[in-house]
Each structure stands twice: as structure tokens, then as C-alpha cells.
Amino acid sequence: MKKINRDSRVRKNFHQAKWDEPIIFELSQKGERGILVPKAEEDVVGVVGDGVSGIPDHLKRKEHPNLPEISQPRVLRHYMRLSQETLGADVNIEIGQGTCTVKYSPKINEMLAKLTDITELHPLQDESTVQGILEIMYKTGVFMNEISGMDRFSFQSGGGSQAVMAMASVMRAYHADKGESRTRDEVITTIYSHPSDAAAPAVMGYRIIYIHPDEDGYPDFEAFKAAVSERTAGFIVANPEDTGVYNPRVKEFTDLIHSHGGLCGYDQANANGLFGVTRAREAGFDMCFFNLHKSFSTPHGCGGPAVGAMGVTKELEKYLPAPLIDYDGDKYYLNYDICRDPFNIGKVRMFYGVAPVVLKAYAWIMALGAEGLYEVAKVAVLNNNYLFRKLMEVDCIDAPYIKGKQRVEQVRYTLQKLAEDTGITTGDVQRRMMDFGMHYWTSHHPYYIPEPMTLEPTEAPSKEDLDEYIETLKYIIKEAYESPEIIKTAPHRSVCHQVDERTLDEPDEWAISWRSYLKKAKDKG
Amino acid sequence: MAIKGFKNHPYIPNSVPEVQKEMLKAIGLNNLEELHEEVPEAIKLKDNMKLPEAIPSEYELRRHVEEILKKNINCKDNLNFLGAGCWQHYVPAICDEINSRGEFLTAYGGEPYNDFGRFQALFEYESLVGELVDMDVVNVPTMDWGQAAATSIRMASRITGRKEALVPKSMDKDRFLIMKNYCAPDIQLIQVDYEKETGQLNLEDLKGKISEKTAAAYFENPSFLGFIEENGRQISDLAHRFSALSVVGVDPITLGVLKPPSQYGADIICGDLQPLGIHMNYGGGQSGFIATRDEEKYVMEFPSRIFGMAPTGVEGEYGFGDVAFDRTSFGHHREHGKEYVGTQTALWGITAGVYLALMGPKGMEEIGQTIMQKSQYAVMRLNQIAGVEGSFFNSVNFKEFVVDFNKTGKTVKEINKKLLQKNIFGGKDLSSNFPELGQCALYCVTEIHLKTDIDRLAAALEEVLNV
Numbered sequence: 005m006k007k008i009n010r011d012s013r014v015r016k017n018f019h020q021a022k023w024d025e026p027i028i029f030e031l032s033q034k035g036e037r038g039i040l041v042p043k044a045e046e047d048v049v050g051v052v053g054d055g056v057s058g059i060p061d062h063l064k065r066k067e068h069p070n071l072p073e074i075s076q077p078r079v080l081r082h083y084m085r086l087s088q089e090t091l092g093a094d095v096n097i098e099i100g101q102g103t104c105t106v107k108y109s110p111k112i113n114e115m116l117a118k119l120t121d122i123t124e125l126h127p128l129q130d131e132s133t134v135q136g137i138l139e140i141m142y143k144t145g146v147f148m149n150e151i152s153g154m155d156r157f158s159f160q161s162g163g164g165s166q167a168v169m170a171m172a173s174v175m176r177a178y179h180a181d182k183g184e185s186r187t188r189d190e191v192i193t194t195i196y197s198h199p200s201d202a203a204a205p206a207v208m209g210y211r212i213i214y215i216h217p218d219e220d221g222y223p224d225f226e227a228f229k230a231a232v233s234e235r236t237a238g239f240i241v242a243n244p245e246d247t248g249v250y251n252p253r254v255k256e257f258t259d260l261i262h263s264h265g266g267l268c269g270y271d272q273a274n275a276n277g278l279f280g281v282t283r284a285r286e287a288g289f290d291m292c293f294f295n296l297h298k299s300f301s302t303p304h305g306c307g308g309p310a311v312g313a314m315g316v317t318k319e320l321e322k323y324l325p326a327p328l329i330d331y332d333g334d335k336y337y338l339n340y341d342i343c344r345d346p347f348n349i350g351k352v353r354m355f356y357g358v359a360p361v362v363l364k365a366y367a368w369i370m371a372l373g374a375e376g377l378y379e380v381a382k383v384a385v386l387n388n389n390y391l392f393r394k395l396m397e398v399d400c401i402d403a404p405y406i407k408g409k410q411r412v413e414q415v416r417y418t419l420q421k422l423a424e425d426t427g428i429t430t431g432d433v434q435r436r437m438m439d440f441g442m443h444y445w446t447s448h449h450p451y452y453i454p455e456p457m458t459l460e461p462t463e464a465p466s467k468e469d470l471d472e473y474i475e476t477l478k479y480i481i482k483e484a485y486e487s488p489e490i491i492k493t494a495p496h497r498s499v500c501h502q503v504d505e506r507t508l509d510e511p512d513e514w515a516i517s518w519r520s521y522l523k524k525a526k527d528k529g
Numbered sequence: 530m531a532i533k534g535f536k537n538h539p540y541i542p543n544s545v546p547e548v549q550k551e552m553l554k555a556i557g558l559n560n561l562e563e564l565h566e567e568v569p570e571a572i573k574l575k576d577n578m579k580l581p582e583a584i585p586s587e588y589e590l591r592r593h594v595e596e597i598l599k600k601n602i603n604c605k606d607n608l609n610f611l612g613a614g615c616w617q618h619y620v621p622a623i624c625d626e627i628n629s630r631g632e633f634l635t636a637y638g639g640e641p642y643n644d645f646g647r648f649q650a651l652f653e654y655e656s657l658v659g660e661l662v663d664m665d666v667v668n669v670p671t672m673d674w675g676q677a678a679a680t681s682i683r684m685a686s687r688i689t690g691r692k693e694a695l696v697p698k699s700m701d702k703d704r705f706l707i708m709k710n711y712c713a714p715d716i717q718l719i720q721v722d723y724e725k726e727t728g729q730l731n732l733e734d735l736k737g738k739i740s741e742k743t744a745a746a747y748f749e750n751p752s753f754l755g756f757i758e759e760n761g762r763q764i765s766d767l768a769h770r771f772s773a774l775s776v777v778g779v780d781p782i783t784l785g786v787l788k789p790p791s792q793y794g795a796d797i798i799c800g801d802l803q804p805l806g807i808h809m810n811y812g813g814g815q816s817g818f819i820a821t822r823d824e825e826k827y828v829m830e831f832p833s834r835i836f837g838m839a840p841t842g843v844e845g846e847y848g849f850g851d852v853a854f855d856r857t858s859f860g861h862h863r864e865h866g867k868e869y870v871g872t873q874t875a876l877w878g879i880t881a882g883v884y885l886a887l888m889g890p891k892g893m894e895e896i897g898q899t900i901m902q903k904s905q906y907a908v909m910r911l912n913q914i915a916g917v918e919g920s921f922f923n924s925v926n927f928k929e930f931v932v933d934f935n936k937t938g939k940t941v942k943e944i945n946k947k948l949l950q951k952n953i954f955g956g957k958d959l960s961s962n963f964p965e966l967g968q969c970a971l972y973c974v975t976e977i978h979l980k981t982d983i984d985r986l987a988a989a990l991e992e993v994l995n996v
Contacts, residue, residue: 020643027838027847028653028886038887039621041895044902045980051909055902056786058925060759065788068890070660079886080623083879087630089646091639094631104637108540112587114629116594124603126611127812128957130949133607136600137811150578162672165871173710203858203869207683209714212864250567279578281565286572297872301540304637305628305876306647307669309813325710350706354614354673355812367594373583376535383543385564386552393556410564438643445638449861466542467552499645501841503848508839511825514852515838518656520665520823 013472014479018441019497021088028082029518032072038079070519089499091443093303097469099391100437100444102414102458103198103246105276105295109303113367117360127355131337137359138336142329144313144366151377152272152292153285154315159296159357160325164273165200166352167293167312168240170325171269172205173349174291174316175238177323178267181347188237188266194223196245196416199448201271210237221249221405225256232260238267243287244274246448246458247404248388248411258288267291267320275299276462277385277413280378284315291316300365311361325352380463385412387461387470394474395459400425400481404453414460416453423455428484428491430455435502436483436494440476539587604809604954608982612929612973613753613957614674614701614801615809618782619977621887624806628880641849648849651875652836654882658818661781661885661893662798663789665823668833670802670816670878675707677799677817678747678778682712683868684797684819684830685745685774692716694745694776695738697730699723701753702962716744728756728922728931732763739771745797749778750790754971755929756922757787765794781805781818781881783927785893786901797821806884807877816877829856832868896976900928903983904974910987911972916994921969928975932956935967937994945970947993953986 044055056064074082092098098106117123125134145157161167172191179188191205192213202212213231218224223241232239239261244250251257258268270284270292276299284292296302297310304310316324322345327338338356342348372380392415395401400422403415419430430446434457437443447456461470484491495501507513515521538544543552549561558564565573584590609617627633633647641648655667671677682694694712696705698720709718722734730748739746746768750758758764765775776797777790782804790798798820807814821827828835834851841848851857858866888896908919908930918933920926934941945955956972963969974983 024846025649027649027656028882029656036889037891038623038889039892041888041892041899042619042976043895044899044906048902048906048980052902052905055898055900055905058901058905059757059786060925062762063757063759063788063793065784065786065894069663069784069789069893071657071885071888071890071893073889073891074886076623076887079883080626082886083623083627083650083883084630086646086650087627087632089649090632090636091643092632092635093637094635096643098635101638106635106637109635110540110587112591114634116591116598118625118629119595119598120603120605121598121601123808123810124605124617125601125811126604126609126617126809126954127615128611128613129602129604129609129954130945133602133949133954134811136598139597139600140594147580150580162676162874163872165869166672166676166873169711169869173713176714198871199858199863200869200871202864203866206864207711207714207868252567252569255569255572278568280574282568282572282574286574295872303635304872306633306636306644306651306879307638307875308873309816309877310872310874350710351675351703352707352710354675354703354707354815358813359811360813363594363598367590370581370584370593371540371587371590372538374578374580376538376541376583377578377580379535379538379541379544382561382564383541383549386549386561387543389556389558389564390552409567412565412567434640435642438640443639443643448859449855449863463541463543467548469542495642498642500642500846500848501843503641503850504840504842505850508837508850508852508854511828514828516655516666516823516828516835516852517659518653518838519659521838523665523823 013475015440020091020499022499023085023089025082025085027518029072031074031078031082034073036073036075038074038076096441097465097473099459099461099465099473100442102416102445102460103273105298105460105462106304107301107462108464109301110368113364116367117363122360122363135336138329140366141362142331142336144362145329147369148294148313148315151279152315153283154292155318156321156324156328157313157315158324159311159313159362160353161312161314162353162358163308163310164293164295164312165204167314168200168271169204169207170314170352171240171291172208172210174320174323175267176208177347177349178320179237188235190235191237192231192239194241194245195452196247197242197271198273201240205240221247222251225253228257229260232264234264236261236264236266238269240269240271242271242274244412246416248413248415249405250412254287273298274413277381279381280374281381290320296361296365301368302361302364309358309361311358323347323349325349383463387463387465388413388415391459391461391470398478398481414458416447417457418453419455419457422481422484426484426488428488430457432491433480436480436491438495438498442473442476607952607954608985609954610956610972610974610986611954613971615812616804616973616975617809617977618804618975620806620808621884623887624880624883627883628876633876633879648836650879650882652838652849654878655836657882657885659820661784662820663791664798664820666828667818667820668831668835670818670874671833672873673815673817674778674799674801675704677819679708679711680832680868681776681797681799681819682708682716682745682747685776686716687830688826689744689773691742691744693719693742694747695719695721695735695743696747697721697723697749697752699728699752699754700749727924728752728754729758729760729924730764732760735764735767739767739773741771743771743773745774745776747776751780751783751927754922754931755926756924757927761790761793769794783897786897802877802881805881807880814877816874829853830867832857832870834870899976903978904928904930907974907983910983914987914991914994917990921966929971929973931959931966931969932972933969939994941968941970944993948989951989953989
């Protein structure tokens with residue numbers, strides 16, 4: 005037979021699964037059942053009767069909820085199809101969700117987290133019966149101390165943003181303890197830190213001051229000096245920021261905050277490129293958090309369950325949400341001593357955090373050790389800078405700020421020149437990438453960098469994967485100059501075509517649930 | 530300097546030295562050290578972190594973790610009667626099958642095209658929970674019931690422009706602490722007492738505390754202490770008389786047999802999805818939902834993402850997207866958006882949707898009935914034990930009930946310790962959080978308990994109490 009030419013890495017024949025699957029309510033067939041429920045035994049019924057006649061009449065549900073009636077195989081098939089219509093990191097070269105650190109999530113860790121000895125644990129069981137999970141959580145906390153240089157970790161926060169809220173709560177408690185809660189009402193952050201670094205402290209009552217970058221992309225130190233005052237409760241910042249630029253003067257920033265009596269919280273969502281290289285403590289932070297679903301692989305689960313593992317210095321330990329997990333040399337236990345402190349923040353999430361996520365992070369650390377974590381950081385930064393170098397060779401791709409230096413974990417690029425040359429926007433390219441089984445994220449809003457594209461390869465892709473991604477981007481850029489219409493109208497081979505987003509912002513049009521859709525669609529005849 | 534670690538770690542394709550060398554060359558560097566030149570020497574770590582030595586093979590890793598987890602004693606091999614915010618219900622196999630799918634497990638912030646299935650599954654979860662609570666709007670889930678309740682109160686505060694919220698004194702103390710911290714800067718939570726005999730919210734106390742400053746009257750059904758709150762309509766009416774909102778926390782698994790709070794005046798409903806097909810996970814299965822009517826003034830106050838349906842350019846094709854995205858802190862207004870949003874518990878939302886799709890209307894009714902029959906049987910059976918009152922309060926219970934041990938002469942702590950020796954996890958000791966109840970424990974009985982399990986508990990208690 006003749007040679008089949010597969011020299012190009014670009015997946016021109018890709019097509020994502022597309023099932024045209026109905027909305028689940030449309031699958032309903034009266035009388036079908038997806039699962040049967042255990043019935044009370046006859047002797048139980050003999051004693052208590054139907055069980056529901058004691059409900060006061062005005063509280064009885066008279067009409068069934070309008071849930072669909074569907075047999076088990078059809079429910080399964082429906083959700084299997086929906087899963088196939090989702091391009092998770094298991095099936096694509098996921099290097100496009102910059103700042104999200106989407107990496108390989110080892111399957112062994114999933115298997116371990118599904119063991120009955122964790123899924124079937126009740127959080128209020130006697131401590132003697134949960135020594136295994138307490139040991140895992142305690143030891144993971146000790147690992148986190150070493151990785152960050154902090155003294156004590158809490159796993160209670162269910163994500164990075166909640167951890168920022170918890171950090172702001174600790175700031176509030178600390179200043180209240182010092183009798184300064186009324187006078188310290190400002191939190192400083194930067195425009196290239198996560199929006200939650202501003203939004204969560206704002207919920208905690210703080211006024212937000214943004215520091216903009218200087219021409220190299222570092223947070224402007226002069227502007228920072230002007231912002232810090234006796235009203236500063238604290239500084240919450242990512243480093244590297246979302247641009248991938250690492251602020252080498254970070255210690256001067258934290259020192260300045262301390263000299264004015266404020267606290268420094270480190271958003272370590274971008275920690276992946278720094279494991280074993282530098283830590284929160286050396287940079288002068290009083291608090292930090294790691295997203296276990298990001299840097300520690302646990303994975304993202306469509307957006308949780310997750311953990312924002314929050315670490316603090318010894319001085320701040322008493323403000324942490326209770327309980328802490330401790331070890332007395334003989335047994336692990338839940339320590340509620342900090343509750344006695346009048347300024348303790350109480351709780352941010354029920355119980356002790358998402359235990360299976362902590363378990364998966366534990367297993368991931370144990371599979372790598374200190375040298376492996378360092379290698380994760382080095383390879384993640386190597387991958388990022390390889391991608392960076394190759395993309396900067398493309399004429400219409402640029403990345404603002406420092407030139408000729410390395411970025412850490414991700415880079416925020418700009419496709420402004422492409423837009424000027426061709427009219428093709430970053431949103432257009434983003435949709436076209438999906439036609440090749442790939443995808444990227446643009447940026448948080450507002451777009452401080454025009455036509456942004458934020459890529460973060462992590463340690464997970466191979467060089468071949470990176471080359472495929474680069475080649476695909478180049479292919480699309482060539483299309484932009486030669487046949488822009490195909491990009492404008494993309495996606496063509498993803499699950500659906502361009503969504504008419506106007507209805508999503510119109511109260512009379514938006515359809516937030518199936519019943520809401522039926523009402524509104526009906527109203528329109 | 531080459532890395533001393535692995536040369537071929539399975540999780541790190543480019544740990545192969547030859548590949549590293551080739552890539553370094555491509556970017557004009559000589560070694561890996563140069564990659565971090567921006568990090569000043571003064572804050573660089575000089576030594577390796579002190580972590581345990583890596584476990585190189587997957588098999589050994591598995592053995593290592595399994596050995597630790599074996600030190601746990603679980604609720605499947607033992608008999609559990611703990612509830613109190615995390616409940617043991619049966620998890621249908623398909624719930625686990627779907628939330629283990631790699632595509633869902635490893636998706637995150639994709640677009641409604643490449644992550645179409647994620648959007649549809651979450652839209653369907655919103656729609657299914659919407660039917661259960663009889664409301665048109667449900668959010669992509671937040672952390673847990675406590676966070677959902679705290680946000681509901683913040684939403685009510687913004688809608689009414691008021692800074693006080695009334696909450697029941699009978700609620701879970703931990704949930705109260707979550708709400709207190711989250712509301713603390715500007716919203717005051719005022720506790721309303723309960724009736725000593727019935728546990729019901731004390732309407733006189735409520736009337737005394739509600740005012741033109743009240744943003745929300747928050748109550749729970751069933752209450753934390755397990756009984757059905759019967760005066761929901763009166764509480765909602767009273768709130769509305771003062772132009773406050775009625776906010777109701779609910780256990781969704783009750784709603785096949787109990788009227789949804791929207792039908793007795795609730796403006797915002799919140800609760801926990803964990804009973805709907807999610808394992809207890811040592812407290813890791815919690816997931817909070819918030820529901821309202823489809824009115825702009827409510828929708829625009831949600832901080833959460835809300836997925837909606839939308840048309841595409843192709844006739845007959847469903848599309849999805851974020852409803853009113855700019856109201857969130859992910860939008861253009863950042864901290865001037867509504868509270869904050871981030872990674873929460875989306876996968877549990879999808880799972881709850883699968884559960885409701887499996888259960889259907891009949892399943893939800895039947896499970897409510899089975900649970901009530903079994904819990905009532907447990908109350909009656911425990912009542913037969915001398916000195917034990919099966920239910921401290923004179924109200925109808927759903928799955929939880931306060932067992933009164935005051936006349937036994939023993940503490941709950943002592944009793945639970947002895948039950949544990951018989952492989953039974955007794956109910957939550959209420960003596961420290963509810964000292965006014967003396968020696969009482971909150972027991973939970975669900976569809977997973979057989980009659981023989983309940984009889985075994987009763988027999989064990991008889992033995993423990995020497996009666």
C-alpha cells in the first residue's frame with residue numbers, strides 16, 4: 005500500500021464527540037425507574053404505619069416534584085455521553101488553562117480516594133476510629149510546612165478563593181486582637197493577581213487598593229510605597245503573577261508592609277514552578293495557600309471539590325479555623341484549643357476540609373519526594389520557557405513586559421498584532437483551537453493585556469505535546485491570514501456551534517433551568 | 530547542574546535528561562539553574578526540602594497508603610448513627626460511575642464548546658434541584674450548607690439594604706460559626722430561641738427581635754435537631770410583614786414527602802447536596818446550593834456561576850453559557866461584583882443531578898417515607914429502654930432525633946464509648962453545644978438502616994445501661 009502521510013502534527017480530522025443529547029427531562033417516560041429504594045420491613049410498618057401521616061397536613065408535599073422518570077441504562081448512557089462531550093485534561097494536551105495548573109492527575113490516587121476506609125468515614129466518629137485519615141492530614145500538613153516554610157496548615161478552605169477569604173479573616177482577627185480593626189481597613193493587591201485576592205477581602209469589609217505594573221511588568225514599587233500606610237491591614241499577592249513574571253523584589257514589598265504593621269498573604273496558585281526553589285517564608289509572607297487541585301494534582305473536578313491549603317506562621321496559628329490536627333506522640337487528634345482565643349475566626353467550612361483531596365495530595369507528594377517536587381518545578385518552568393521561546397518566534401504573538409528573561413510557570417501572551425492584521429480576535433482563535441482538540445484560556449477581566457492568551461504547560465506534557473500545540477497555533481494563525489472566515493465561524497468540530505450569548509444577559513430571555521426555559525419559550529409562542 | 534532526582538518519572542515526561550538538554554539548547558540556556566534567575570539568591574532554598582524519600586513504584590505507594598488507611602474503622606463495617614450535617618445514605622453505583630469519569634474529573638475552566646457536557650450536566654443539576662425545591666433558579670454549587678446560608682443572608686442584605694439577620698438558636702454551632710465569620714464585617718446575626726417542649730422556633734421571641742432592620746429570617750427544615758419546623762408559613766409571613774426575606778435551609782432528601790419551602794413563603798432556599806448520592810468522605814462530600822425565583826433582583830445577587838441554556842447558530846442545537854457573568858467577581862467588576870467566586874464543588878453538583886435523575890418523583894417520595902418509618906421505629910424502640918427517651922422534643926422528626934439519656938445516670942460520652950466497643954457509632958453528643966439539654970445525643974437513621982440494625986442498637990444500649 006502507499007505510505008499514509010501523517011507528517012503534520014495538526015489534528016485536522018479531529019472531531020469531538022457530539023451526541024445531540026436531549027436535556028434529561030426530555031428522556032422521561034412515565035412509569036420508568038432509575039433505581040429502587042429499600043422499603044421499611046413489614047414489622048416496622050406494623051409498628052409505625054406509613055411514617056408520613058404524622059407530617060402536619062400543611063407541610064405534606066401533595067404533588068410529586070416534576071423530576072423525570074428514566075430507566076437506569078438510559079440515565080447512564082445520558083451522562084456517559086455528556087462526559088464524552090467534555091474535554092477534560094485526561095483527553096487533551098491541557099496546557100491552555102494558564103494560572104489553573106492543570107496537570108496529570110494520577111489514577112492510583114483516585115483509586116485510593118475511593119477506598120471504603122475514606123469514603124465511608126463520618127467526620128464525627130471517635131478519634132480512635134479515624135487514626136488513618138488523621139495521620140494523612142497531619143503529615144500532609146507537616147509536608148506543607150516544609151514546602152512553604154510556614155508553621156501550621158489548615159485544610160478547611162474548599163478552594164483557593166475561600167482560602168483568600170480565610171486569610172482576610174485572619175487579618176481581621178489579628179488587627180482586632182491588636183485593637184486596630186477600625187483603623188486598618190485597606191488590603192493591597194495587584195492587577196495580575198487573581199480577582200479573588202481583591203474580591204474575598206472586600207467581602208471581609210476591606211477597601212481594595214490595586215498596584216499596577218511598571219514597564220517591566222513588576223508591581224510598581226513606587227506606587228506600592230505610596231499605597232502602604234497605617235491603614236493597611238495587609239497585602240495579598242501572587243508571585244509569579246498571572247503574566248508569569250516573578251517579582252524579585254518581593255521581600256522589599258513584604259518588609260515594607262511589616263514596617264507599617266500589616267500582614268502579608270501569599271496566593272500560591274502559581275506555586276508549581278517554585279517547589280524547592282523558594283518559599284513563602286523566605287519571601288517574608290505571614291500566610292500562604294496552595295490549591296491542592298492545581299499544583300498538587302488532585303484534580304479539578306469541573307471546579308471542585310478542592311482544597312485551599314492555608315498555612316500561617318506560629319504567631320497567627322491561634323486565629324485559624326478550628327480544629328487543628330495534632331499528634332501527641334501516640335495518637336492523632338483534633339485540637340480545639342484555639343477556639344478559646346476570643347479572636348479565633350471560627351470556621352470557614354464544615355468539618356476539616358475535603359479529606360479525599362488531602363489524601364490525593366499526600367499520595368502525590370509521596371510519589372515524588374523533595375527531589376521530585378524540585379524536578380516538577382524545573383520541568384514546568386523548562387516547558388513554559390520552551391513554549392515561550394517558540395511562540396515568541398511567531399510574528400504576531402507577543403508577551404508584554406520583561407524581555408529576554410525567563411517566566412516562571414505561565415505566560416500571558418497577546419495576539420494584538422494578529423487582531424490588527426486580520427481582525428481575528430483571541431476569542432476567535434480560542435474557539436478554533438477546539439476544532440483540533442485543544443483549548444486555551446484568555447485572561448481574567450478586564451483584559452489589561454489586549455487580546456490575551458494565557459498558557460501554562462506544567463510538568464505534564466512531553467516535548468512532543470508542546471510541539472503539537474505550537475504547530476496547531478501556527479496553523480490557525482496561518483489560516484487567519486489566508487482564510488479568516490473559518491476562524492470567525494469556529495468552532496466547527498467541537499460539540500456545538502457558536503452560542504448566541506445575548507440571551508444570557510437578558511432577564512426576560514435567560515433560561516437558568518429547564519422549567520424556566522419552558523416558561524419563557526412558551527411565552528414567545 | 531542536572532537534577533539529582535528522577536530521570537524518568539512517570540508523571541514527568543520531560544524528566545529524561547537528553548530531552549531536557551535539547552530543550553535547554555532550544556531556549557539558549559546551559560542548565561536548569563538558569564531557569565530561575567529571576568529569584569534572588571537571598572530567598573532561594575539552599576538545601577533539599579526535608580520530605581520523606583519518594584516511593585518510586587505505584588505498587589509500593591498503594592501499599593503504603595492502604596496501610597495507613599487501614600487504621601480507620603468505617604461506617605460500612607460498623608453500625609453508624611451519626612448525622613449532624615453529614616449523613617449516611619445509600620449512594621447508587623451510577624453516581625460513582627459518573628463522577629469517576631476522567632473527562633469530568635479533569636475538566637475545569639473550559640468553554641461551553643469543548644466543555645459542553647460539563648455545562649449541560651450542571652444546567653441539568655440546576656434544573657433537577659429546581660424541581661425538587663420548586664424554584665426556577667439554582668446556582669452551580671458552593672462549598673456547603675453553611676456557605677450557602679451565609680451567602681443567602683448576604684444576598685438578602687443586599688436586596689433589602691439591611692444589616693441584621695435572625696437565625697435559630699437550635700442550629701448547628703459549626704454552621705453558625707461559618708455564617709458568623711462570613712457575615713461578621715457588617716451583618717449581625719441574632720439568635721431566636723426555640724420552644725423547650727417542641728424545639729420549634731419560638732414565635733414570640735421572633736416577633737420581639739424582628740424589625741425594620743431585619744434583612745432575613747433564616748430557619749431550617751428539618752431543624753438541626755431533626756424535627757420538622759411546622760411554622761414555616763407564619764415565619765415567612767412575619768418576615769414579609771417587615772419587608773424582610775424568608776430564607777430557609779433544607780435537607781433536599783426530605784422533599785419527596787415534605788413541601789418545599791417555596792410553597793410556604795421562602796424567598797431563598799439553601800441546603801446541602803451531600804445526601805443526594807455523595808459519600809460522607811470524612812466530611813468532604815458537602816456541597817451547598819442556593820435557589821430563588823427567576824426574578825432579576827434575586828438572580829443578579831448570586832455570587833456563584835449560573836449556567837443557562839442559549840440558542841446556537843444552528844437550528845435545533847442546544848447551547849449553554851454563563852448567565853449574567855458580569856455580576857460575579859470573575860467579571861469586569863472584580864471586587865465590586867457580588868462577593869467572590871472560585872473553585873467550589875461542581876462535581877458534587879453533577880453527582881446530585883445523576884442521583885435525582887435516577888430517583889425520579891417516586892423514588893424521592895419513597896425514600897422520604899422509608900426514612901421516616903425507620904427513624905420513627907428507632908424512636909419507639911429506644912423509648913422502650915428504661916430511662917431513655919427516644920425523642921427529647923415533642924415534634925415530628927425526619928431522619929434525626931434527640932435521644933434523651935438524662936435519666937440513665939450516664940453521660941453520652943460514657944455510653945458512646947461502650948457502644949463503640951460493640952462496633953456501634955452512637956449519636957452526636959449534644960452536651961457541650963446544647964448544655965440546656967443535659968445528656969442528649971443526636972441520632973440519625975436513614976434508609977441504610979435495617980430493622981435488625983436498630984434492634985441491635987437498642988439491645989446494645991440496654992446492655993450498656995444495665996437495664
